[in-house]
Amino acid sequence: MHDLALLGTLTGGDAPRALxxxxxxxxxxxxxxxxxxxxxxxxxEEGAVILHRQGGGDQRLALP
Incomplete structure (x- = not known):
């Protein structure tokens, strides 16, 4: 994903967020x-984000 990095996730509550x-x-x-x-x-999710690219499928970014 060309240098896109997951720094953290906030999964508690109704609106999860990702840094x-x-x-x-x-x-x-x-x-x-x-x-x-x-x-x-x-x-x-806790420690991961799933991204979708139209025509390119899904990709999972996870914390190291």
Whole structure:
């Protein structure tokens, strides 16, 4: 995903969130349905995020 990195997830409550570092170093707080580059966040789990790219399938980012 060209330098997109998962920094953490917040899964308690009704609206899970993910902290992601985009290429170039910008950190964003994203939720379900948000667009990140050319991907859409379709799931946020404890320690992982699943992103979907139209025509390209799904990709899982996990904490190291």
């Amino acid at each position: 992601l570092r985009k290429p170039g170093g910008r950190i964003i707080n994203a939720g379900l349905g948000d667009r990140v580059n050319r991907h859409v966040i379709i799931a946020i």
